[in-house]
Amino acid sequence: MLDRLGDASRAHRPVQPDQAGRSATAALVRYLGSDAARSQRWIAPVVLYAAACAIFNTGAAPLLTTYADTTICLLIAAIWLTAVVANSEDATKASITAVTVGGPTSLRLAKLLTAFVGCIALAAFALVMPRAVQTHPGRTTVAPVGASGTGTTGGPIG
Numbered sequence: 001m002l003d004r005l006g007d008a009s010r011a012h013r014p015v016q017p018d019q020a021g022r023s024a025t026a027a028l029v030r031y032l033g034s035d036a037a038r039s040q041r042w043i044a045p046v047v048l049y050a051a052a053c054a055i056f057n058t059g060a061a062p063l064l065t066t067y068a069d070t071t072i073c074l075l076i077a078a079i080w081l082t083a084v085v086a087n088s089e090d091a092t093k094a095s096i097t098a099v100t101v102g103g104p105t106s107l108r109l110a111k112l113l114t115a116f117v118g119c120i121a122l123a124a125f126a127l128v129m130p131r132a133v134q135t136h137p138g139r140t141t142v143a144p145v146g147a148s149g150t151g152t153t154g155g156p157i158g
Contacts, residue, residue, distance in 0.1 A: 028101055028110040029117065036088040036114065042081060049077035049122055053129045063130060070126045077122055082115040 036042055052073035056066050086108075089097060098104040 024101070025110060025113070028107075029114045031097075032085060032088070032111055032114040033117070036085045036118075039084070039088050041084045041088070042118070045077040045080035045084065046122070048080075049073055050125070052077075053126050057129050057133050066130060067126070070129075074119070074122055074126060078115070078119040081118050081122070082112070085115040085118065086111050 053070050056069040056073075094107065098107045101107055101110065
């Protein structure tokens with residue numbers, strides 16, 4: 001069908017429900033991430049994890065042992081970071097956000113997704129660290145990324 005402005009391909013198409021849900025979730029994750037970043041409670045677990053990665057990457061230990069040690073520290077930092085993101089809003093603000101996004105379940109899932117994104121960033125740091133300091137000969141594997149909750153482990157890199 002043609003409309004007054006031209007052909008149908010240029011006509012306004014409504015946003016698909018799936019796309020609207022994804023953009024709303026992305027906006028909520030950005031909001032929660034900025035809210036957690038403003039609180040500055042994330043600094044302690046990130047600094048602790050960076051220090052642990054630096055300590056475990058100084059020696060000439062086998063790379064698998066280094067990844068195992070940093071993965072244990074990643075678990076601790078991930079739990080701490082998740083608690084920081086989950087508690088970044090006070091009760092009144094959290095209830096207002098829950099009403100705005102459509103319920104407390106959506107808010108909790110978005111907080112979990114925000115914490116997961118932060119944990120993936122920490123795992124990526126641990127993955128790159130041995131190559132950056134060049135203390136380990138041989139090949140680097142993707143063990144910390146698999147251990148961070150993605151459910152899979154990758155093969156060797158480089």
